[in-house]
Amino acid sequence: MAISAEPSSSLSFTSSSNISNGSVSHKLSSASEVLPSLEVLSLNKLSSNLELLLVDSSFDYSDAEVVVEGIAVGIHRCIFASRSRFFHDLFNKNKGDSEKQGKPKYCMSDLLPHGKVGYEAFLVFMSYLYTGKLKPSPMEVSACVDNICAHDACRPAINFSVELMYASSIFQMPELRRLLNFVGKAYVEDVIPILLVAFHCQLSQLVDQCVERVARSDFDIISLEKEVPYEVVEKIKLLRVKSVYNDEPNVDAVDPMHEKRIRRIHKALDSDDVELVKLLLSESDITLDEANALHYAAAYCDPKVVSEVLSLGLADVNLPNSRGYTVLHIAAMRKEPSIIVSLLTKGAHASELTSDGRDAVSICRRLTRPKDYHTKTEQGQESNKDRICIDVLEREMRRNPIVGDASTSCQTIADDLHMKLLYLENRVAFARLFFPTEAKLAMDIAHAETTSEFAGLYVSKGSNGNLREVDLNETPIVQNKRLRSRMEALMKTVEMGRRYFPHCSEVLDKFMDDDHNEMLYLEKGTLDEQRIKRMRFMELKEDVHKAFSKDKAEFNRVGLSSSSSSSSLKDGLKFKVGKL
Structure with missing residues (x-):
């Protein structure tokens, strides 16, 4: 007796009395090969069907919302809960109140103990949650506006992956982690956000890799102390001490008293107290240039403080710091238009290059996403700072493409x-x-x-x-x-x-x-x-x-x-x- 399945299944079942043992073995082998392909087809079909919930508005049966960057995103709690233990616990906690209050709403900033997950990153995460497929990163938020950049390690690419990393870790979907490849290719200042997400998400291997990269660089300790947790800074200091001990010096010896006076000036700047800065300068032999006070203010202080320090007329606006960055380079990294304009007004050279050959415009472009650069500002809204910074610097380059140094012979x-x-x-x-x-x-x-x-x-x-x-x-x-x-x-x-x-x-x-x-x-x-x-x-x-x-x-x-x-x-x- 022979029973055939439907033709579409490609499976057949035959009575053992009519076939030899070899034929049975062959049929079973064929069936075992077909079953996985059927499973793949079924999963692909399921993935495509669930994707309709995201891409087709007629399938909008969402029963909750997550507000991300002011935008409400409809979600299906049953899918979120079944795929993520974090959301299962979250929905279970509020289960009693959900029917009374209608469709529940969750704010992304309230869900995150640290870090940030932006709108586009949440959509990519959500797509993976529903379909099991990781969508390509949207270019408008994962690339920069520098035309010569490969976008494989620029800041927008790193930031987008950092957001996915936070989503992966906090929402308990570990398979989305993919930051290791950036560490070796990125500029050292762009490694810092990777180091932070690795530290907060307790990814020890990634932390060690970032710490080693920063320790081998010329990234200054004062900036590290402002941007990185204390225990990480201590690891970096220890590695640098070991490298000096092994005849691989990468930092100069520091006079403790000299460093203490510099830190006092920085603390005064943190307090927006320029009068105290003037007093500290008069009481010691430290100058603003020796303290890199203008660099520090441009990086961390209110724009008004930068303007006040500039008005003292005691700092060289084009002085490179130990890393070869001028104040304008630092301001370009911060992307604050008022600081950039203040520096240019005081004679900062837009054409000055860093030790690795970048000018302020290229720095700014490499930090700016197309989404931010091309955003049109509506009347009454705050101006697009990213575009303003780039436009101001480019205009200065066109106005005076080659600027000289008045201090030369x-x-x-x-x-x-x-x-x-x-x-x-x-x-x-x-x-x-x-x-x-x-x-x-x-x-x-x-x-x-x-x-x-x-x-x-x-x-x-x-x-x-x-x-x-x-x-x-x-x-x-x-x-x-x-x-x-x-x-x-x-x-x-x-x-x-x-x-x-x-x-x-x-x-x-x-x-x-x-x-x-x-x-x-x-x-x-x-x-x-x-x-x-x-x-x-x-x-x-x-x-x-x-x-x-x-x-x-x-x-x-x-x-x-x-x-x-x-x-x-x-x-x-x-x-x-x-x-x-």
């Missing part, structure tokens, strides 16, 4: 000014080439017509240009004064161009940033190289003309002439400048 200043002038003259030379009339107007307004001929295009014709000329009778001081005067006129020309031809200026900025100045030498190289250069040159020219059309359209909207070469545009510009 005359010869160094002269050499540096030559480099700045070369950049500015090449930039203005391209402006004159693409739209000569408009460039001349900007030069006239900036009184740049008295400067020497621009270097860039004339160098390509075989001339050395005035940047290369040497007057043996000119003293370094006179030369410095001449170069500075010339540079100021050129910078004012660029500013006028940005003010009245913003779209064209953006194209030129990108062109100069991409370092395509080799197109100045169109007649050099092989025939193929010359052809490629000319093609790129024409593409750039087309981009500039498109941008100029946008500028003209804006001029028309404000009542200026649409004729780019007419005298009426010059008169309009002069009138507008006179009104400013």
